[in-house]
Amino acid sequence: MKVLVVNAGSSSLKYQLIDSDTEVVFARGICERIGQEGSEIDHRQLIKGVRYQKEMPMSNHADAMRIVVDMLTDPAFGCIGSMAEIDAVGHRVVHGGPFFVESVLVSPEVIKELEGCRDFAPLHTEAHLMGIKACLEVMPQVPEVLVFDTAFHRTMPEEAYFYPVSYDMYEKYKIRRYGAHGTSHRYVSGVMQDILAKAGKTKDTKIVTCHLGNGSSISAIRDGKVIDTSMGFTPLDGIEMGTRCGSIDPAIVTYIMDKKGFTPDRMNEYMNKECGFLGITGYNDARDIERAILAGPNAPPDPDNPRPDYYRARLCFSILHYQIKKYIGAYAAAMNGLDAIVFTAGIGENNPRLREEVCSGLSFLGIEIDKEANDRAVRQPNVLKLSTDTSKVFVYMIPTNEEIVIARDTAKIVSELGKK
Numbered sequence: 001m002k003v004l005v006v007n008a009g010s011s012s013l014k015y016q017l018i019d020s021d022t023e024v025v026f027a028r029g030i031c032e033r034i035g036q037e038g039s040e041i042d043h044r045q046l047i048k049g050v051r052y053q054k055e056m057p058m059s060n061h062a063d064a065m066r067i068v069v070d071m072l073t074d075p076a077f078g079c080i081g082s083m084a085e086i087d088a089v090g091h092r093v094v095h096g097g098p099f100f101v102e103s104v105l106v107s108p109e110v111i112k113e114l115e116g117c118r119d120f121a122p123l124h125t126e127a128h129l130m131g132i133k134a135c136l137e138v139m140p141q142v143p144e145v146l147v148f149d150t151a152f153h154r155t156m157p158e159e160a161y162f163y164p165v166s167y168d169m170y171e172k173y174k175i176r177r178y179g180a181h182g183t184s185h186r187y188v189s190g191v192m193q194d195i196l197a198k199a200g201k202t203k204d205t206k207i208v209t210c211h212l213g214n215g216s217s218i219s220a221i222r223d224g225k226v227i228d229t230s231m232g233f234t235p236l237d238g239i240e241m242g243t244r245c246g247s248i249d250p251a252i253v254t255y256i257m258d259k260k261g262f263t264p265d266r267m268n269e270y271m272n273k274e275c276g277f278l279g280i281t282g283y284n285d286a287r288d289i290e291r292a293i294l295a296g297p298n299a300p301p302d303p304d305n306p307r308p309d310y311y312r313a314r315l316c317f318s319i320l321h322y323q324i325k326k327y328i329g330a331y332a333a334a335m336n337g338l339d340a341i342v343f344t345a346g347i348g349e350n351n352p353r354l355r356e357e358v359c360s361g362l363s364f365l366g367i368e369i370d371k372e373a374n375d376r377a378v379r380q381p382n383v384l385k386l387s388t389d390t391s392k393v394f395v396y397m398i399p400t401n402e403e404i405v406i407a408r409d410t411a412k413i414v415s416e417l418g419k420k
């Protein structure tokens, strides 16, 4: 089945056309600055290895979707003869609120329920709705499926998802831990479970998955089910991130609002966009921070390639390493054991120093890192083992692949539809 995987943002639309049987990706691309001046498409046809980049007017997501279909069916840059070859569309949806616990087929009722998720992730939900409606407009005959980032976390027990605020907050406003990056945690933990099974461990598997990117979350996964995760009611909870503060004493929120005269919206913006790596160092990209640390405290300034202050860069990463270690330790306790740690996403897949720091601080769990293997695991497309053969816990780098999970779920739901 040919599945078009769509990830709609407020002014962007990312897509991949995937054969769900062979899991071959035919094409991928992104439309950016939709509804603005200078909107453009960057499209790659991966079988022929050709790329097409062009500024094209796109006043809304439906325009962008029409251009995507034109690209996919283009004789030179496309990979299918006509739109009829697209069997299904799978949408990435950031927040399923209290309603969605698994992937679903789009229907008018489902769209209504998704509209009810606006409160939980306003910008994302609005963008997803635009993406869904754009597909309905451009290819009304093609079934659409929604795959939620929150769904994999819905197996958490009460003690993990319930916040000790008054009970009515849960009843009235559905305040609870929902988590995020679920599709990524699901993919990498699935790969890790297969590896454990091959090593003879099939029962009571205990895995901690560390998705460390611009946004970061850590999950405890026992027997394939999430039992806890670091992101919470929103993706602001948990560890320090590129621009988000993660968990802080809640009293700091009202204290800063009072001192700075911030409204709730402004405070929300501050915590989401002006904290984390950016707040501490002035830079939100982990590569810049790493560069400052490697340059050392006495390196002369480089006006052509400015970098963060050494002391602040060190501080920023010390906090990060410490917090990741604390989560892994806590989750090992929550599961009463640990079989494997997985590192994934931009930082998890590419930062050997962070992985080494975190794991060497957990040697009491019997974790041993293979330094050479760990140092080699940078920008590698394949699953790599980072622990030694004598390590009591497996440590792996597993490149995440949320699109494959979306394509698989979409194909499953749509093929069942065909059987009815």
Ligand code: ADP
Binding pocket: 212, 213, 214, 215, 242, 284, 285, 286, 287, 288, 345, 346, 347, 350, 351, 379
């Ligand atoms: P997002 O949450 O936006 O999907 P990513 O998973 O792409 O984020 O992660 C972005 C982070 O990963 C950035 O901080 C970036 O510095 C880091 N990163 C990406 N590639 C590398 C690399 N080759 N080496 C070190 N860090 C990297």
